[in-house]
Amino acid sequence: MTNDPEKSYSDLDALKNRLRAIDPMPTTASLERVFERIEPPPSCKPALSSPQAVWHCPTWAIFSSGVGFGAIAATIAWIAMTGWMASATRDSKLASETSVLQTPSKSVAASPVAPTMKIKNTVSKTDSKTVSKTNGTSASSLHSVGNDEFGLDMIRDTLSVISKQQWDRRRLEERGFSISTQFYRSSDRSKVPYTSPSTRTTTRPHNSVWEIGRGDLDGIEL
Amino acid sequence: MAIRHEEITKLWHAHASALTLLARTRCNAAEDCVQEAYVKLAKLEELPREPIAWLSQVVRHEAISHWRSEHRRQQREVIAVQNQQQWFASADSDRCDPIDHLALQQALENLDVDDREILVAHIWTGLTFRQIAELTELPLTQVHRRYTAAMQRLKLEIDASNHSAAAPT
Numbered sequence: 001m002t003n004d005p006e007k008s009y010s011d012l013d014a015l016k017n018r019l020r021a022i023d024p025m026p027t028t029a030s031l032e033r034v035f036e037r038i039e040p041p042p043s044c045k046p047a048l049s050s051p052q053a054v055w056h057c058p059t060w061a062i063f064s065s066g067v068g069f070g071a072i073a074a075t076i077a078w079i080a081m082t083g084w085m086a087s088a089t090r091d092s093k094l095a096s097e098t099s100v101l102q103t104p105s106k107s108v109a110a111s112p113v114a115p116t117m118k119i120k121n122t123v124s125k126t127d128s129k130t131v132s133k134t135n136g137t138s139a140s141s142l143h144s145v146g147n148d149e150f151g152l153d154m155i156r157d158t159l160s161v162i163s164k165q166q167w168d169r170r171r172l173e174e175r176g177f178s179i180s181t182q183f184y185r186s187s188d189r190s191k192v193p194y195t196s197p198s199t200r201t202t203t204r205p206h207n208s209v210w211e212i213g214r215g216d217l218d219g220i221e222l
Numbered sequence: 223m224a225i226r227h228e229e230i231t232k233l234w235h236a237h238a239s240a241l242t243l244l245a246r247t248r249c250n251a252a253e254d255c256v257q258e259a260y261v262k263l264a265k266l267e268e269l270p271r272e273p274i275a276w277l278s279q280v281v282r283h284e285a286i287s288h289w290r291s292e293h294r295r296q297q298r299e300v301i302a303v304q305n306q307q308q309w310f311a312s313a314d315s316d317r318c319d320p321i322d323h324l325a326l327q328q329a330l331e332n333l334d335v336d337d338r339e340i341l342v343a344h345i346w347t348g349l350t351f352r353q354i355a356e357l358t359e360l361p362l363t364q365v366h367r368r369y370t371a372a373m374q375r376l377k378l379e380i381d382a383s384n385h386s387a388a389a390p391t
Contacts, residue, residue, distance in 0.1 A: 011377065012370065012373045012374065012377065015373060015377050015380075016345060016373065018321055019321070019326070019346075019376075020345050020346070022311070022321060022323060022326065023239070023310070023311045024239040024240055024242065024243035024309065024310060024311070024346050025239070025242070025243070025309055025311050026239050026311065027238050027239050027242040027252075027253050027256060029238070029242070029253035029254075029256060029257050031230070031231060031238075031260075033257060034230070034234070034257055034260045034264065035227065035230075035264075037261050038261055038264040038265060
């Protein structure tokens with residue numbers, strides 16, 4: 001290091017220029033990642049004006065085409081398989097009971113001659129009798145009976161359970177029950193039966209041994 | 223009105239590497255700091271008056287935050303991990319008197335962290351002394367004095383490194 005301040009500064013300026021000529025190591029971080037973090041990629045941007053906006057995203061398209069069609073195909077295959085198994089059982093049964101079918105009788109006519117669109121508890125005895133009198137039952141109509149029993153019936157039952165739950169929930173709410181808020185005893189956390197809205201204010205002490213807890217449909221018998 | 227992509231891209235290409243270097247003076251997660259700064263920039267309603275100064279400020283805060291968490295972790299860990307990141311691109315062989323980038327990195331690492339930050343911010347990030355004073359919250363005169371002292375130490379170290387490399391074995 002020199003003692004001359006002028007020379008020292010000029011040396012430092014020269015060093016500064018030499019240092020400035022060296023480029024910093026280029027960053028390996030990508031600008032695309034910055035943009036991804038502030039908003040989704042352009043290909044996934046939903047065009048809200050378009051009803052098919054969600055299909056613009058390739059991820060959604062892959063998911064929906066793969067998983068969605070796969071699920072539909074699996075359901076169809078399952079229904080077809082169960083229907084085929086049922087029809088095979090029916091066919092074998094039919095083969096053994098052909099003679100019985102040809103001579104109308106009460107015992108046989110009631111079961112295989114159920115209506116094609118069978119709805120549980122809606123077919124009256126007179127209907128089945130009327131159909132049994134015609135006795136023109138073919139194998140195809142029997143197959144469809146099998147499909148109903150193993151396919152449509154199952155779906156219908158599922159839907160009826162869901163609707164019943166919704167109906168019960170609505171009925172409870174109309175009666176003033178809050179489904180999402182229940183009261184717990186803070187000491188043992190046991191759920192306290194909650195009888196009616198009118199007793200809500202009277203049964204709840206004010207001395208902090210009660211607290212509001214969050215819950216859902218658990219604990220409420222629907 | 224959000225900042226346009228073109229402006230962010232332009233600022234990225236102009237300053238990203240220098241800001242990464244600035245972050246490296248304090249922490250090992252320099253690129254994360256830079257990305258975080260640009261994400262914050264993109265979320266602004268409008269461009270700051272001095273974008274590079276604003277970015278430097280955010281990068282510095284991020285680096286300090288990272289350094290603190292790194293430091294705490296290292297204190298807990300028994301084995302210290304030495305991250306051998308290279309700070310500079312390789313020296314230009316066509317230059318008559320190239321500075322060995324590894325020697326430069328070593329010399330910078332030997333400096334005090336605040337001095338190193340001032341040096342890098344002025345030389346590679348391109349901040350003025352006034353901007354550095356605002357960044358580091360130090361008086362302008364002190365920034366200049368520390369910069370000069372750091373440059374002299376750096377020069378000594380680089381010269382010593384060059385002499386030892388040129389000396390016959």
